[in-house]
Amino acid sequence: MSTIKPKHQRLVLVVIALVALVGAGLLAAFALKSQASYFYLPSDIVAKPPEADRAVRLGGMVEKGSIAHSPDGITVQFIVADGKARVPVRFTGITPELFVEGSGVVAEGHLQAGTFMADNLLAKHDEKYVPREMRDMTKAQAKAVIAETK
Amino acid sequence: MQMRRRSPPLGPCPAAPQVAEHRQPAAGVAGLYWIDNPAPMHGFANPARFLRLARWLTPLLLGSGLLLASGALLWGLLVVPPDRLMGDTVRILFIHVPCVWLGMAGWSTIAISSLVELVWRHPLAAISGRAAAVPGAAFTAMGLATGSIWGRPTWGTWWVWDGRLTSFLILLFLYFGYIALANAAQRDAAAGSGANRVTAIFGIVGAINIPIINRSVVWWNSLHQPPSITMGKSSIDGTFLWPLLFAAVGFSLIFGGVVLARMRMLLADIQAEARLRRKAMA
Numbered sequence: 001m002s003t004i005k006p007k008h009q010r011l012v013l014v015v016i017a018l019v020a021l022v023g024a025g026l027l028a029a030f031a032l033k034s035q036a037s038y039f040y041l042p043s044d045i046v047a048k049p050p051e052a053d054r055a056v057r058l059g060g061m062v063e064k065g066s067i068a069h070s071p072d073g074i075t076v077q078f079i080v081a082d083g084k085a086r087v088p089v090r091f092t093g094i095t096p097e098l099f100v101e102g103s104g105v106v107a108e109g110h111l112q113a114g115t116f117m118a119d120n121l122l123a124k125h126d127e128k129y130v131p132r133e134m135r136d137m138t139k140a141q142a143k144a145v146i147a148e149t150k
Numbered sequence: 151m152q153m154r155r156r157s158p159p160l161g162p163c164p165a166a167p168q169v170a171e172h173r174q175p176a177a178g179v180a181g182l183y184w185i186d187n188p189a190p191m192h193g194f195a196n197p198a199r200f201l202r203l204a205r206w207l208t209p210l211l212l213g214s215g216l217l218l219a220s221g222a223l224l225w226g227l228l229v230v231p232p233d234r235l236m237g238d239t240v241r242i243l244f245i246h247v248p249c250v251w252l253g254m255a256g257w258s259t260i261a262i263s264s265l266v267e268l269v270w271r272h273p274l275a276a277i278s279g280r281a282a283a284v285p286g287a288a289f290t291a292m293g294l295a296t297g298s299i300w301g302r303p304t305w306g307t308w309w310v311w312d313g314r315l316t317s318f319l320i321l322l323f324l325y326f327g328y329i330a331l332a333n334a335a336q337r338d339a340a341a342g343s344g345a346n347r348v349t350a351i352f353g354i355v356g357a358i359n360i361p362i363i364n365r366s367v368v369w370w371n372s373l374h375q376p377p378s379i380t381m382g383k384s385s386i387d388g389t390f391l392w393p394l395l396f397a398a399v400g401f402s403l404i405f406g407g408v409v410l411a412r413m414r415m416l417l418a419d420i421q422a423e424a425r426l427r428r429k430a431m432a
Contacts, residue, residue: 007269007270007271010268010269011269014265014268014269014354017354018354021354021355021358022358022361024358025358025361025362029362029365029369032370033369033370036313036369036370037313037370037371037372038310038311038312038313038370038371038372038373039371039373040371041371059371059373096304096305096306097303097304097306098235098236098304098305098306099306100235103235106373121306122305122306122307122310122373123304123305123306124305124373124375125235125236125304125305125375126375127375127376127377127378127385128378128385128386128387129233129240129243129378129385129386129387129390130233130234130387131230131231131232131233131234131387131389131390
């Protein structure tokens with residue numbers, strides 16, 4: 001042990017430091033798991049409803065066929081779901097362009113008698129990027145179209 | 151791991167910069183490079199060899215990168231059809247994605263350089279880490295700006311404090327800290343002091359943010375979408391994916407060219423400073 005090269009000693013030290021560092025980072029990230037989330041899912045809200053005056057964010061998918069416009073023209077009601085729970089949301093204002101049924105949404109507001117009163121709506125984009133012309137096609141159809149235009 | 155001893159250059163090599171000046175005796179300044187750097191345990195790389203390579207590689211990388219990136223951006227701007235939901239906003243992707251990739255690649259370069267610098271005391275490693283910091287910070291800032299511009303029409307907001315956006319902003323601040331630290335070390339470091347090592351340690355510690363950025367959209371609910379390209383699979387349609395990949399390669403070549411150019415600059419700085427110090431001693 002007394003003849004260990006300084007280079008190797010440094011390597012061992014750095015590796016030990018790296019392992020400790022990554023471990024600490026992972027522990028911190030794990031501890032932040034519930035705190036660092038940007039929004040609650042509908043199942044979180046249903047399982048543990050927040051106090052009526054506490055501002056929270058609710059994120060999930062806009063249920064297909066659930067968007068209903070009120071006669072006043074600017075109030076919209078819809079249901080946010082995550083496959084396990086459903087929460088009705090009411091919002092007055094201009095909705096973002098990407099706010100459509102079957103797409104992700106994040107609503108900021110508070111829960112009032114089972115309805116989520118949103119002060120602000122953010123559209124969530126999914127990880128898929130598809131040209132407009134191919135939006136309603138299946139994979140095989142899209143392939144055929146691409147082959148045609150070549 | 152033993153570094154391979156470099157074969158000595160054939161003739162006298164007066165252009166060889168005297169890196170790590172303080173480690174060697176002042177004698178033999180104009181002699182053969184390898185006599186100045188006997189490198190009994192460190193295996194110092196030969197910066198002259200690197201400079202010979204970098205002299206033609208720098209313009210090659212910059213030129214081909216500019217050509218490829220501008221071609222890919224024109225392709226993305228003029229040829230590619232609009233996205234099903236985002237419409238024309240999707241075109242920001244071709245700048246945003248390469249920028250954020252390189253923002254993270256820049257810190258990865260710093261981290262690897264720092265490791266090599268700390269363990270093997272490789273003089274070029276110290277320089278490559280510092281050279282990657284400024285372009286890395288620039289790409290990170292551009293990634294944040296283009297992401298913000300994309301977010302306004304897509305999400306309906308310029309900025310949110312979700313996991314991905316916050317961790318990426320922290321990356322920019324880490325770059326600022328690293329650059330300040332490296333500058334201070336270069337200015338104030340007395341010969342043989344640990345100031346340069348502090349910079350390298352900061353480079354390694356900051357690397358913990360890279361996997362956090364990468365996993366942030368998986369660990370935590372975030373407004374930012376999950377990764378589209380993972381392990382060879384992509385949920386980006388081919389019409390968008392190809393110009394995106396070309397843009398990424400082009401931007402990476404530009405990044406490499408800028409890093410090489412900055413390494414040459416830093417080496418020239420060190421060389422000039424060493425000459426001044428020698429003159430002052432004489």
